[in-house]
Amino acid sequence: MNSLKKIMGFFWMTLAPIVIYLLIRAAIQNIDSTGTKDINKPVPWIIIITIFTPIAIGLMIFGYYSLKGEYDHLPESSDDL
Amino acid sequence: MVLSDGKGIGKVIFSSSLGTLIEWYDFYIFGMLAKTISIQFFPEGNDTAALLSTLAIFAAGFLVRPFGALVFGRLGDMIGRKSTFLFTLVLMGGSTFLIGLIPGYRTIGIAAPLLVLLLRLIQGLALGGEYGGAATYVAEHSPTNRRGYYTSWIQTTATLGLFVALGVIMLVKSNMSDASFTSEWGGWRYPFWISILLVIVSIYIRLKMSESPLYSKLKKEGKASLNPLKESFGNKANFKMVLLALFGAVMGQGVVWYTGQFYAQSFLENTVKIEFMQNREIMLWGIGLATPFFLVFGALSDRIGRKWIMLSGMLLGVIFYRPIFNTFLKDTNIKEWKKMEGDATPTIISKEILKVDSLPIDHVLATVTHSKIKWQSQQGTGFTETRADTILNVGATPGVTKEDSKPVFTDKKLSSPMKWKFILLVFVMILFVTMAYAPIAAFLVELFPTRIRYTSMSLPYHIGNGVFGGLVPFIATLLSASSPTDPLVGLWYPILIAALCVVIGTFYLTNKIDKNIND
Numbered sequence: 001m002n003s004l005k006k007i008m009g010f011f012w013m014t015l016a017p018i019v020i021y022l023l024i025r026a027a028i029q030n031i032d033s034t035g036t037k038d039i040n041k042p043v044p045w046i047i048i049i050t051i052f053t054p055i056a057i058g059l060m061i062f063g064y065y066s067l068k069g070e071y072d073h074l075p076e077s078s079d080d081l
Numbered sequence: 082m083v084l085s086d087g088k089g090i091g092k093v094i095f096s097s098s099l100g101t102l103i104e105w106y107d108f109y110i111f112g113m114l115a116k117t118i119s120i121q122f123f124p125e126g127n128d129t130a131a132l133l134s135t136l137a138i139f140a141a142g143f144l145v146r147p148f149g150a151l152v153f154g155r156l157g158d159m160i161g162r163k164s165t166f167l168f169t170l171v172l173m174g175g176s177t178f179l180i181g182l183i184p185g186y187r188t189i190g191i192a193a194p195l196l197v198l199l200l201r202l203i204q205g206l207a208l209g210g211e212y213g214g215a216a217t218y219v220a221e222h223s224p225t226n227r228r229g230y231y232t233s234w235i236q237t238t239a240t241l242g243l244f245v246a247l248g249v250i251m252l253v254k255s256n257m258s259d260a261s262f263t264s265e266w267g268g269w270r271y272p273f274w275i276s277i278l279l280v281i282v283s284i285y286i287r288l289k290m291s292e293s294p295l296y297s298k299l300k301k302e303g304k305a306s307l308n309p310l311k312e313s314f315g316n317k318a319n320f321k322m323v324l325l326a327l328f329g330a331v332m333g334q335g336v337v338w339y340t341g342q343f344y345a346q347s348f349l350e351n352t353v354k355i356e357f358m359q360n361r362e363i364m365l366w367g368i369g370l371a372t373p374f375f376l377v378f379g380a381l382s383d384r385i386g387r388k389w390i391m392l393s394g395m396l397l398g399v400i401f402y403r404p405i406f407n408t409f410l411k412d413t414n415i416k417e418w419k420k421m422e423g424d425a426t427p428t429i430i431s432k433e434i435l436k437v438d439s440l441p442i443d444h445v446l447a448t449v450t451h452s453k454i455k456w457q458s459q460q461g462t463g464f465t466e467t468r469a470d471t472i473l474n475v476g477a478t479p480g481v482t483k484e485d486s487k488p489v490f491t492d493k494k495l496s497s498p499m500k501w502k503f504i505l506l507v508f509v510m511i512l513f514v515t516m517a518y519a520p521i522a523a524f525l526v527e528l529f530p531t532r533i534r535y536t537s538m539s540l541p542y543h544i545g546n547g548v549f550g551g552l553v554p555f556i557a558t559l560l561s562a563s564s565p566t567d568p569l570v571g572l573w574y575p576i577l578i579a580a581l582c583v584v585i586g587t588f589y590l591t592n593k594i595d596k597n598i599n600d
Binding site for chain 2: 001004005008012026030037038039041043044047048050051052055058059061062065066070071074075077080
């Protein structure tokens, strides 16, 4: 199980930049001054990319911790935190 | 000290849940009345108003809610749970009431949308601080073997808030004409004004409550955190649990919650085109019947652990969302309705010619008749058909009629058996919500120590629900734009996020219940 978590850790680390890349690409493709939907406006994209970037960084850190075996044993009590 | 006697804990649960329910109610009525609010405060054709409207929708949920979690989570860990979630209630209730008092754009111009935006942001901030406080407060009063059950009362509030908001709006709307409801000082403001009464009652009840016993003990011993943000997110051991909570549980729960309760309603209204009141009726029954299951799964989580109940709710969503939404579409296919025989055969009950255009098509004079036809069957089904038929006139010769190949069907009314089938399907989706959501408060509380519990659990909760859940309609529109022929394409986002969460949760989470949260 722990070795599987390490392999998945690598996957999470890779997934994070892919998500941000896809969001930026979707923003470029959909922002359109003639469009009327929310996906055509720049403001929602700015907000979403702003909030998703730290989340994606969090996913990378999660993957890194997983790769390093930090999740092999979860804390038993708050004293371990 | 925990409260194990029924009366004491009952009072704690009631006072905490009532306030949280009111906060959800306040937050929802704005979203549910968005169309009317938009007409009154954000008129079309004004770029600044449009920008403010977008900010009000996106910034309140995505940016301000997690920020509120940080601000009030920190306060809750530094000065106490009681005062903090009392303050969030005042902020939420006050801003909701004030939204109901702002004159429309036509009266005070750009000040109207600016004020609405400001108050909506305050609402988002308050919501970000409320839930963590209420969940922590109840959990810290509960005995270990009932923590899941007692905190599941808090979990019912988000759904009940939606239920009450839907009910109040329906009640007001059914007692007046559309014009009276949507006018500048019309009925749409009543749900906002009602909020102040609910908030006053809730504040009165909450003022009589005492501080959480675990937090009081901590404070007395001088062990309360001086910098909860640093301890929560700067301490690696705790931060990795925050990340695990987000990616292994709350992210999936957020999308399941949003899909079952909001996306279903908007899909039935905008894609399936069910008539307004019947759509609300279906949602109200589905939600009402499923709500007790929050308590069932909360109690069950005390016996068998939190993990597998939450992950099962998400997995069932992954498996059944597409078949359920596909059934909504298939069962309301008008071509099939028109083929039905006997009492189910729809017949025309009225036909209104909207306009007639005469225009040349391929050197031939054509007459295009736009009409609105109402159909109804004896079984109770009905719909409105809007179509544009073309008659090509060659000289004085009677023309050839070209029927509209893509008529638009709206205001679909389901027969009673079909309505109950839809209620059952909505009920099933809310059941997934109750599985994923009921144990989450106890699960989060048990993950973090008392001194930084409010801060540590609030942030992943509001990112999971506010950001991942709140993005469901936006991503659905995005996916529909890239694949317009598939009406179910929008479901891939919640399905993928929930599936990802099931994988992470399965491999990384433990099913063990933390017996001692007094640390």
